[in-house]
Amino acid sequence: MSHSPERPVEFVCENCHVIYAGTVFREEGGGHRYEPPEECAACGAREFVELTQYPHAAAHTE
Numbered sequence: 001m002s003h004s005p006e007r008p009v010e011f012v013c014e015n016c017h018v019i020y021a022g023t024v025f026r027e028e029g030g031g032h033r034y035e036p037p038e039e040c041a042a043c044g045a046r047e048f049v050e051l052t053q054y055p056h057a058a059a060h061t062e
């Protein structure tokens with residue numbers, strides 16, 4: 001395995017649509033996953049959707 005850089009999962013605030021790079025959480029067994037921020041720094045909302053699942057963003061990328 002090489003050290004190819006990995007693009008972090010990005011999350012979109014459902015309220016104001018600001019995009020955040022996910023925070024890396026190490027998992028047992030050496031894996032990791034990305035988590036959205038606890039709350040939006042811009043509007044305080046706690047609802048996030050993965051950018052890849054974001055309907056408007058995904059509409060033209062597939």
Ligand SMILES: [Zn+2]
Pocket residue numbers: 013014015016017018040041042043044045
């Ligand atoms: Zn927001």
